[in-house]
Amino acid sequence: MRPSLPGLCLVALAACQSDSTSVRPPEPTPEQPVVCDANVDPPSVRAGEPFTLSLRLRMAPTWHVEPRGSGDDASAATRVAIELGQDLETLTDWEDPAPDRDPATGGMVLTRDATFTRKLRVNGAAIGVHEIAVSVFLRACDPCKCRPAETLVARTRVTVKR
Numbered sequence: 001m002r003p004s005l006p007g008l009c010l011v012a013l014a015a016c017q018s019d020s021t022s023v024r025p026p027e028p029t030p031e032q033p034v035v036c037d038a039n040v041d042p043p044s045v046r047a048g049e050p051f052t053l054s055l056r057l058r059m060a061p062t063w064h065v066e067p068r069g070s071g072d073d074a075s076a077a078t079r080v081a082i083e084l085g086q087d088l089e090t091l092t093d094w095e096d097p098a099p100d101r102d103p104a105t106g107g108m109v110l111t112r113d114a115t116f117t118r119k120l121r122v123n124g125a126a127i128g129v130h131e132i133a134v135s136v137f138l139r140a141c142d143p144c145k146c147r148p149a150e151t152l153v154a155r156t157r158v159t160v161k162r
Helices: none
Strands: 014-016 034-041 044-046 050-059 079-083 088-090 108-111 113-122 128-138 150-161
Touching: 034 128, 050 108, 050 128, 050 150, 113 128, 113 150
Parallel strands: 014 034, 034 150, 044 150
Antiparallel strands: 034 050, 050 113, 079 128, 088 113, 128 150
């Protein structure tokens, strides 16, 4: 747990936004310090072709989250998971964003804009739209305090064409 510092500290919420076509995710704010969205590139592939799944976290100024698999407190480390349909498979593990050094603690943290990526592939002749759910377990902190850990979920789709 981070030490408490004097000053005004706001209670904040974290939110996740799916990337449904042209909907722009909300901006992070002191009241909602972490926002996220998921997307795929390219958005449409042929069966057997790889594509990249991205989960983007954006933090309000002064807020951060722990990198995956880090920290003395394992309960604070960020964890990312995906729910795949039967026709989707993972090709790689998650690639993590580069962390920054927290000036207050000296530890490594994710700040501002952090994107996790993973390569996937559609198997067989699964023509159509496939939904992918990405969940992220995180604990957002600012210089005053850490919020309780929570799990956020973003959804995106990949279209498989002939």
